[in-house]
Amino acid sequence: MKIPLKWLRDYVDVQLDIPQLAERLTLAGLEVAGVRFLGMPVPAGFAVRPEELGPEWLKDKVVVAEVIKVEKHPNADKLRLVTVHYGGSEPKVVVTGAPNINVGDSGQKVILGQAGTRYLDTHVDPPQIKELKPSVLRGVPSDAMVMSERELGISDEHTGIILLEADAPVGMPAVEFMGDAVIEVDVLPNMARCLSMIGVAREVAAITGQKLRYPDVDCPRSPEKIDGQVTVEIENPALSARYQALLIRNVALGPSPGWMQRRLTYAGMRPISNIVDVTNFVMLEWGQPLHAFDYDVLRKRAAGGKPRIIVRPARPGEKLITLDNVERDLNPDMLVIADSAGPIALAGVMGGLETEVTAQTKNVLLESANFDYVSIRRTMRTLNLPSEASLRFSKGIHPETVAPAAERAAQLMAKYAAGSVCAGVVDCYPERPAPRVIELTMNDVRRSLGMDFPIDDAVRILTALEFDVRREGDRLRATAPTHRLDIQEGPADLIEDLARIHGYDRLPATLLADELPEQHGNRPLALEERTRDLLVGAGLQEAITYALTTPEKEAPLTGGSRNYVTLLNPISNDRTSMRHTVLAGILEVAAANLKHESSAALFEVGFVYLPRTGEKLPEEPRRVAIVLVGQRGADHWSNPLGEAQAEFDFFDLKGIVESLTADLHLPDVQFRRSTVAWLHPGKAAEWIVQGSSAGHFGQLHPRVAPAYDLAGKNVFVAEIDLDAIMQFVPERYRCAPVPRFPAAKRDIALVVDEQLTAEQVAAELKSGGGDLLSAVTLFDVYRGSSIPPGTKSLAYALTYQAADRTLTDEEVDQAHKKIENRAVHVLKAKVRGK
Template sequence: MKISLNWLNDYIDLKDISIDEIVERLTLAGLEVEEIIDQSKNFQNIVVGYVKEKRKHPNADKLSVCIVSDGTREYNVVCGAPNVQEGQKVPFAKVGAKIPFNGLKLEKTKIRGELSEGMICSEKELGISENHDGIMVLNSELKEGTPLADALGMNDIILDIAITPNRADALSHIGIARDLSAIFDRPVKLPEVRLKESNFKSEEIASVEIVDVVNCPRYIGKVVLNVEIKESPEWLKNRLKSVGLRPINNVVDVTNYVLYEIGQPLHAFDLDNLSERKIIVKCASDGEKFVTLDSKERELTSKDLMICDAHKPVAIAGIMGGENSEVTSSTKNILIESAFFNPSSIRKTAKRLGLQTDASYRFERGTDYDITVWAARRAAQLIYEIAGGEVAKSEIDVYPAPFPKKSVELRYSRIKKILGYEIPEEKVKKIFINLGFEIKKEDDTKISLIIPSYRHDIDREIDLIEEVARIYGYDKIPEVDKISVTLEEKIDQTYFNDEVRNILISLGFFEIVTNSLLREDIAKRFGKPISVLNPQSIEMTHLRPSLLPGMLQAVLNNLKVNEKNLKLFEIGKVFERKHDNEIKSFDDFYEKESLIIAITGNAVEREWYEKDRQYDIYDLKGYVQSFLLKLLSLSNIEIKKVTDTNEFDLAIQLKYNETILGQGGIIKNELLKLFDIDQNVLAFIFDLDLIKSIQIPKKEFKELLKYPKVYRDFAFIFDETVEAESVIEIIKKSSSKLLHHIKLFDIFQSESLGKGKKSLAFQLEYYDENRTLTEEEVDKDFWNAIKTVEEKFNAKLRGI
């Protein structure tokens, strides 16, 4: 957003304040000044010159030799422009000046044998316009020697300010002036609108109907008849040029001037091109075509708000007018539009059409619905002054459901509690009055403020406190040498996530961060995704229901650069519908934090002393166990094989006290093909929210075992379908408390065992913490386990 300092001074007196202080205070108040452009520096050493004499160049037919005066001395200048004449006042660049158009530094030189001590410039060479037909001829009343910047009114300083999306009120000179008024405690001087109106009324000449009152809550129409369309006066053109706008004609220039003055977009229609002189605000039809002012045909949908006359559309509401109603040199009668449009509607249409204008930029952020009448009257006043005509009395104001005034209460004690220092109550009130807030009521402890209609971003007490802080000065917040903060271990989310990262990094994993938005077909493959109302592209239409697709894309990106051995992890939020119905409330979907780890490639690289080995399910299981043991010191976790998962062929599930904390395994080939991955990838997905909720057992010292352990081994022949885990479960259930650990130490298959058979060998560990076990009690427990296994699985004991 470009702001002219000269223009700004029309509304607030800043002449005695340095530009550096203005820039610093604006930036501290949240309006960051990104660039300062001093126009006068473009015209250094360029002055108003007077052509005293012109003669033909003796050695060139198309060149002239001029004598140019700057009021103190005369210069010999060779000029090639056909329109240079004696007696003219011209822009004269002296030796040492830099030409704005190309940065060329002028030197004293000879051209075809004649001395040239400078240059007479065209508008293009000065960077003023594209006109290069001849030199620029200045007003003859200008005094020679006057700096050109002063003569052209281009001695301005332009501030390029970054406006945050919530500060739509600052997208104008008066909006910036309001903040400066509060910062420097100086009054804002709004232009006085005094109209010389005719006897006829706007509503007698034109009419307005709003069909879609949701997307257009208010529409103002103001009629001006018998105007003369011509070039704008220099002061108006200079104002527009200073903020980067191209002057068009006096009526259009006025609408742009008011836009940058107060922030209200306006549009001027040729009233005679409006059928029945009627305006209807309604949505377009699907597939409807419309040609905008840039001569491009746009295809519309039923969600696009349009400004129509009695028979046809004439503008895309809040974005751009149409060729069929634009103001041209033949226009005599105009209708000024000043409206308030629903920001969401304008944003969606502008986004879909890829068409952003100065008007849409403001409408989609929220304009001031109360300033619409003032803006229309201000435009009518300026049009009357520079284009003549007759201004209709009153305005057509269609406002079916006026917005209620909003008020918010502010407690003085709350300001001190939030900011950490006390601000005088009178200073607080002065800040809000200068910002345009109205005091509704007050007492010794609090103040109730009516929020101005241009501050859509103010809803709560904390918003008011932020206003006080940014105007009074964030730099006034006192420095504190020491702040004591107590955090409960493992409860603070940031601390917990940092612990997760540190543990995984210690296990050799690298963190990745992927996009939380996915393409629709990918998102639906991994769950019930939630669609985004206003997606940036077709690749980012749905929120991710799983971290797995992002991980697979990261694996692919690494494989493409020949990084094939990977250990990666990501912490992130996932989002999923609870059912297939439309989302109407927060109860219809869930959001949770997940952790995914993935391994692929070789676990061991080939060396002279060992062969290479690819990662397998046991590596994944080991990393899961190590991670949880380091994070929560949990030993009684279960990792079991599961079937029937959408993502994994050989899947394992993590359980703690019957709560499923996550699952993973070898990713299905069909998913790997979806991402063009040609090697096995193993992954495990943890539910971090559930893991955080686990009550960590208090660590206690346990005395070392004083009594010996007793070990027993046995092996059984089972059907090959029997899993070791089910055998271990049966042994545990049939044994006494003396059995503390069961270990599978051998799996053997051979034709000698029989077809469809396998041998599983187990080691059982017995002990008692308070005494030495006897052979009899261990044997009793051990043989009972053997008997149970034989009966339960029809197994055959191989040996002891």
């Protein structure tokens, strides 16, 4: 929200200097992102962002001037000689090529920059502030220029020079006539009431103790009545709480007054015409969006009869060409303004092209309405159609703002468009919201703020914020003003207002008066954070994806299940359901990264949402998803010439899972062949912890990869159930000392049945080795003609070690013999070499 300071002063006396005002607003919850000084000098020591820097309009150089005459340039067809009176002893002749001033013109008021003027040169990149120097333009000397908005640093407008209103005083310094400071405020959702000049002025008045001045909204009416000339219906009051219509006849379209155009420009909006500018001006002033329809077009659509305005959801198959000349496909989730012939506007978002106000418009139907913020937000996002109006509606506006905004707009249209406002108003207001009354005790305030807050100060602050406050001893009963939609949580909301207006920086630092509650550990959260740390330490980057998805996106991983938790009012068509897997989202992120990088090593920790039969709420287990794809490392000068980095493989992923196993001290861990359909059948494993499945990992099935834009790539993925392993993570564990005595190693090669897994064979070897066998490592797998068909040879390195002595050769040989015998009898294996 951009706040021109001169405009703000229409509603409240601002006696603070700009740095002080910016600081006080920020401390009160309106974070000042920056201040743009238009022609004004920047206060000493005040930090200004580079993009906010503009030329200072020197009082003796940049002034208001009047055009005396305009002549053709003798040596250039596109240039003209403009003679201006600027308050000096002699008129000046200025060379210009501006298209909005022509030969024969006179009497226009312009801004004259004389030699020494600092102006913004946008013909260089980046734009630079330069000093105007006397020059000769096509044979004609010129030591001044008539200025455009861009040269003064106001806006990017440079198609013509600035033309001021007729009563602009000649010779007045431009900085006094139109200089300003524009405060840019980041309005957070809880401060949405400040998306208006009056909203910000209300806060400034409360902060500084000044009186708030509301603009006069009295609007004279003509004898003609609006009754019988238009009707309004609201199909569903939950979607539109109020709709007002006023009729303004015989308007004369043209430019709005200069002061209004400047305020709109400084606030970031483009002036268009007096009617449109009034609706935008009032929206910025009151925070209530308005819309103007061409009343005669509405009558034509009604076959010459009385227009019938209907606020309703769109019908299936309806279309609307909006003001940006784009045909929009509508659906029943979108709220529209319609008449008997069909939609004429997207409620709260954008008007329709057919009924817009044009140069031929004579009669205007003015809309001031209130719409459901959820509906507006959904329409805005579905159509990707943000606007200043939808921004305000999507954050919530109280229906009581409808009436004063409509009256103010009608008043300005009557004054600046010569309109005649019909008597009366069509006001469809099915149900007025009940006022919110909150009780607050000073003890509540003391407990929250840690200080004795004087009750008189509390009454003063709340009254300044327009609460209706009744004092009952040590208790206050405060009725919230209508614009305070954020007042929902009871005393806490009032205490927040007291704290921020009093000043958070003025609250004393105090010790906690209450007893400290007993602290309990949060094992799930601790495990989640520990897992994150371990995966980051393994070289992976964390991603965070949406928990909302569609069943179709997850179907390649879930087998096409349709049993999802779905949203009643999804914000978009691709965010309709709560996810069943974390892996789908992170695969999309990996695919996006691979468009710019040679690899992706990502993980995500998040919840999935699994419906439970007979239960309203779903089960929400924590899952970890991992994706490895592409090069294992970055290209480096030390790589052999022409050789690319090796790519991730199955064992990189298995190593990460094994690191988790070790770092979490999980007992009795096994890896078995996984049979899930989304993994490559030959490169897939199931992680088993104490007999329970903890997850699956391996290569993404080549038939699944194309669904996530990863066709032709070797993608290695894992999805782990954190909740499943949490019960096995020990809170305490024993650490074995480093062995003091040397180890002895033996190798064993076994010919076993092809169906036996290496894990099964290793388990039997460990059972046969007893306490002396400290490690079993597979180092070779052989299949070939030298062994029987249907078998394979597995070679293991066996490590023997005792904690209390050095083993003798006889002890090692005896233990090794027991292992061989167990392999022969239990596994039906043949020991190779014997």
